[in-house]
Amino acid sequence: MSSDLCLANAQLVLPDRVALGSIAIEQGVISEITEGDAVPDGALDCGGDLVLPGLVELHTDNVERHIEPRPEVDWPHLPALLAHDAELASTGITTVFDAMRVGSIHSGKGRYIDYARKLADELLAARAQGMFKISHFLHLRAEICSETLLDELAAFGPEDRVGIVSLMDHTPGQRQFRDLAALKTYVAKKRGMNDAEFADHVQKLLGLQERFGAKHETGAVIEAGRLGAVLASHDDTTKKHVATSAENGVGFAEFPTTVEAAKACRSHGIAVMMGAPNLIRGGSHSGNVAAEDLARQNLLDIVSSDYVPSALLLSAFHLARIWDDLPRAIATVTRNPAKAARLADRGALEIGMRGDVLRVHQAGLTPLLRGVWRQGHKIG
Numbered sequence: 586m587s588s589d590l591c592l593a594n595a596q597l598v599l600p601d602r603v604a605l606g607s608i609a610i611e612q613g614v615i616s617e618i619t620e621g622d623a624v625p626d627g628a629l630d631c632g633g634d635l636v637l638p639g640l641v642e643l644h645t646d647n648v649e650r651h652i653e654p655r656p657e658v659d660w661p662h663l664p665a666l667l668a669h670d671a672e673l674a675s676t677g678i679t680t681v682f683d684a685m686r687v688g689s690i691h692s693g694k695g696r697y698i699d700y701a702r703k704l705a706d707e708l709l710a711a712r713a714q715g716m717f718k719i720s721h722f723l724h725l726r727a728e729i730c731s732e733t734l735l736d737e738l739a740a741f742g743p744e745d746r747v748g749i750v751s752l753m754d755h756t757p758g759q760r761q762f763r764d765l766a767a768l769k770t771y772v773a774k775k776r777g778m779n780d781a782e783f784a785d786h787v788q789k790l791l792g793l794q795e796r797f798g799a800k801h802e803t804g805a806v807i808e809a810g811r812l813g814a815v816l817a818s819h820d821d822t823t824k825k826h827v828a829t830s831a832e833n834g835v836g837f838a839e840f841p842t843t844v845e846a847a848k849a850c851r852s853h854g855i856a857v858m859m860g861a862p863n864l865i866r867g868g869s870h871s872g873n874v875a876a877e878d879l880a881r882q883n884l885l886d887i888v889s890s891d892y893v894p895s896a897l898l899l900s901a902f903h904l905a906r907i908w909d910d911l912p913r914a915i916a917t918v919t920r921n922p923a924k925a926a927r928l929a930d931r932g933a934l935e936i937g938m939r940g941d942v943l944r945v946h947q948a949g950l951t952p953l954l955r956g957v958w959r960q961g962h963k964i965g
Contacts, residue, residue, distance in 0.1 A: 639679025639941030
């Protein structure tokens with residue numbers, strides 16, 4: 586087995602089974618998979634550790650956390666992007682769609698300012714210069730109840746290769762924040778609002794939904810098509826929400842909030858994505874449906890790290906215990922998200938696929954990451 590990288594004596598997590606064997610990567614691509622415990626000359630003996638595909642992350646808030654580490658604190662973008670990139674690599678994520686908000690609210694406490702175009706320019710420039718450890722793509726979070734959404738989307742073009750546009754409606758009293766008490770806890774802690782300020786904030790958002798909601802949703806769907814992006818829904822709650830998502834051409838549903846919505850997604854052929862923190866914690870921080878409940882009802886296809894990058898690998902092993910099926914669980918963080926994002930070159934240990942692989946040792950219930958390779962080059 587002659588190769589740039591060979592990982593041998595490993596439990597290979599293949600699409601349909603786990604098998605002891607070796608995997609070779611040449612010129613960044615998986616070139617050979619051989620079953621058995623042989624360790625060829627020059628190979629890395631994995632000592633029976635698991636080898637699985639690099640993780641594919643479709644929706645992470647992590648880049649926003651790095652550019653604004655505390656409310657109203659702006660951090661230089663390039664160092665923030667590099668720190669974000671290194672953090673994801675250290676958790677086994679080898680492909681990420683960086684979520685950036687488009688759609689600003691210009692006045693009042695807790696305002697959101699247009700930043701996505703500038704940040705995207707810096708990210709794309711850094712990517713072109715080979716500064717990143719992992720693969721980065723753009724994910725535009727379209728806040729339909731805002732003042733500037735369509736103008737901000739118009740600043741992007743097909744040349745930006747936007748991968749995902751997700752339709753967000755965070756209007757109080759529905760979807761993610763049906764429970765106003767949960768919204769108040771979230772916003773007050775994040776933005777330091779008192780009761781009166783929170784009440785004003787709610788009324789402002791309700792007004793924005795009335796003025797812009799329908800127009801911006803239609804416009805965002807059109808813009809996603811112009812950009813060639815996969816369209817995602819967000820926080821679908823009812824069958825009606827899902828029916829609208831299906832009419833819009835949504836490819837996958839981010840974080841449906843009820844079993845009803847998840848079942849409707851299944852009937853419409855829309856993949857269901859849930860958050861790893863929800864799965865690990867045993868429930869939603871907003872009081873919505875638990876990801877584990879959907880998993881046990883076979884209504885879960887994709888997992889996202891959401892706001893905790895290290896949760897993605899952990900969640901896959903949690904699912905493996907629920908389903909008693911490690912390949913199926915690993916697919917929720919590799920093959921399934923890659924398919925949803927139209928990336929046909931990664932997400933599985935198969936000949937011809939990208940050599941993005943992980944070596945993982947199981948320490949009790951906790952997966953211990955022992956190596957991360959991107960296209961056969963060690964990055965962690």
